[in-house]
Amino acid sequence: MVGAETLLLFALAAVAVVVAVRWFAGRTGLPAAAILPVLGIVYGLLPAPDITLEPEILLTFVLPPLLYSTALDASLMAIRRNVRIVVSLSVILVLITALAIGAGFHHLVAGASLAAGIAVGAAVAPPDPVAALAVGRRVGLPQRLVTIIQGEGLLNDATALTILSFASAAILGDKFSATAAVVRFVVAAVGGAAVGAVVAVGVGMLRPLNRDPLTANAISLATPFAAYLLGEHLHVSGVLAVVVAGLVVGHHAPRAASGASRLQTSAVWRLVDFLLEGFVFLYIGQQLPDVLQGLRRYETSTIVTAVLVSVGSVLLIRPVWLLLTQSLPRSLHSRLGTGQHAGKLTGREVTALSWAGTRGVISLAAVFTLPIITPDRDLLLFCTLTVVLVTLVGQGLTFGPLVRRLGLRADAVDEARLRNEARSASVRAALERLDDLAVVIGEKPGRRSAEDAAAEMEAIQVMRGLLNQRLARYQGRIDLLQNAESPEMPVSPRYEAALRVRRAAMDAQREELLRWRDAGTLPDEGLRVLERELDHEERLLPERPSR
Incomplete structure (x- = not known):
């Protein structure tokens, strides 16, 4: 049992590492999501106390805010325009990947059952788009691809967790029924979406309170947990409830909240994302040494076969599925949506999407929910962690150069x-x-x-x-x-000159206000009010003059 002081020291060290990695990533262009798991592995090999979290902690306290924040920033209208390809990747591809890995385990891995294989397949099937989106936005990935990756990452977790629940029940000896599974999946999906919509309506009814920034922050932080808990309590998809609530609330936010509330809420969620994502990726790497200890009773050939089935399926099925779906007649693709985002993907876009399948926290949390009595549980944990590390580090580090080589730029x-x-x-x-x-x-x-x-x-x-x-x-x-x-x-010389002059004027204003404060003429409270005025004015300026 880790003491409170040790836990606090670990948290402080984790924050320091996350901050340092963000600084390093900003200087080198490498994705922080790929660097942090490597540092987590290094920490796990050191003679230091390990941190172990129950899977329910990750699923309940970490996953909802991360999903909700992503949904707030997503475009509901853009996802609707690309809804068929998003559903194709987030539902059908997840199901195919889980079944393929299950069949591979059943036929190729000695002693492994079909249910256990489907369980690990469900865990590794849903991509976590954090690393891919971080890199993609930095290299100027076209908005249509950003929308597809974002929409897939929002919806695929519900599919994977539902499949995992069926596989876990089969592992425990419950009789499996395909009809019952389909009905349960539909009920979970429809019910989760309905719960999310109801929660979003409830948040909308609190619109008068959202005019106050602090109240708006409190409501926003509570919303994902309310949606998730209500969904789980009603035995539907809590994950989908969070996603739908975030999409609807984000879509109506421009009308439902004041400008001050939106600015502050956006800043709060950026901080939550930064800290939670950093901690999770460190935690993923830290689990590897413990998982390795459970592999001693397996033959090397069994471990290698299981890893090859898991990693190979994840890396190969995605591009094959994208190629198959994009080879359909053009008349079918015209129904994918309307406007500039409609139609077939190009070969370069298919290549980029094929390599945008990094896995993350949901895979790790999902596989750890398998019952302790699950046969070959240690092997399943190792395969999942290997897939997460290979995709996070391998695809995460190479996605940016690949996009540049393909010449895909917005x-x-x-x-x-x-x-x-x-x-x-x-x-x-x-x-x-x-x-x-x-x-x-x-x-x-x-x-x-x-x-x-x-x-x-x-x-x-x-x-x-x-x-x-x-x-x-x-x-x-x-x-x-x-x-x-x-x-x-x-470049407009006049425009950039105007920006330089405005920034110089603001700097002079701040310096004068500080002189007034230091001289005792202006109280600190007054200084903060006037600084906020300048901060809001500065926020309107583009980060780069050429924008």
Whole structure:
């Protein structure tokens, strides 16, 4: 039993390692998700206390917030446009992978049962998109592929955990019925989606409370656990309930929360993701030495065969399935959706998606839920951990170079043009609203005094001038982007000069405020209020001037 002081020291050390790895990953371009498990293995080999968590802890306290945060950032409309390929990967491919590994264990691994093989197959079948998305976004992976990877990672866990529950029941001697399994799967999926929708509606009913940033944070942090627990209590998919709740809440967030609440909630979830993901990947690597101890009673040939079946199936079935589904007639692919995301994937896109199957926390947590009496449990644990490490380290480290070699890049110029067109449209809407207000004030002054009406008209004129300046700036940016002759983001000397001047002015303002505080003229409370004003203004500036 690990003491509280030891646990605290481990947590502090883990935070230090996660921070250091993030810094290192930012300097080298290597994915942190691939580096952390390696460091976890190193820690596990040291004569230091190991941390062991019950699988229920990972499934209940770690998985829901990670899934919910990902769902909040996902696009419900984009997933709907690509729903068929997302379902193909997150449901059918997971089922095929689990059954293939189960058959391989049954026929090739000495003494292994079909149920045990399907169990480990279900555990390793669902990809965890954290590493692939982190790398993909950094190298400019096209948005359609990001959406597919994201949607697959959100929905495949429910499929895998349902299959695993059937396999665990068979291991314990329960009679298996294909019809009952299909019915149970449908009930779990539909019920989980319904629970998630109900929770999202409940969160929507709390809309007045979401105007307060602290209250909004509390509600947001509680939502994934409420959805998961309610789903599990009703014996449906708690994982799917979390995902649906996150997708619906994220879709309605622009209308349901204040700007301050959205800014603070987004920052909180980024911190939660950063810490939880870092700890989980360290924990994955740390389990390897303990798992190795349980393999002493197996023949080397048995271990090698089991690992080859597991790793080989995971690496080979995915590209084969993608190639098969994309070889269907073009008329069928036209029904995948509408708009710019519809149609067949190109060969380069299939290659990238084939290598985006990194496994993670759900695989580790799932396999550890197998009953202790499961035959060959230690072998199943080792196979799962090997698949996780091979995909996290192998695919995670090579996914970025592969995407670059394939030449798959989002059209940054086109995306920037679209954003500026949207900005221009919003400014025009604001100008039209000001015109309407001016007409109302002029024709129906109501209870306004002449002085109040004049003040409002003056304010409208000032705001109209500011908006027209902004509209001219956006239009100039659109013209520059439309005339760009290369895929590289065009540079506007005037735009970048304006950004440098704005940053220099902000720095001077902060320095002056600190001088007032240090001189005792401005209290710290006042300093924090004024600093927040500058922080919000600075947040509006792009990280890179060329954006």
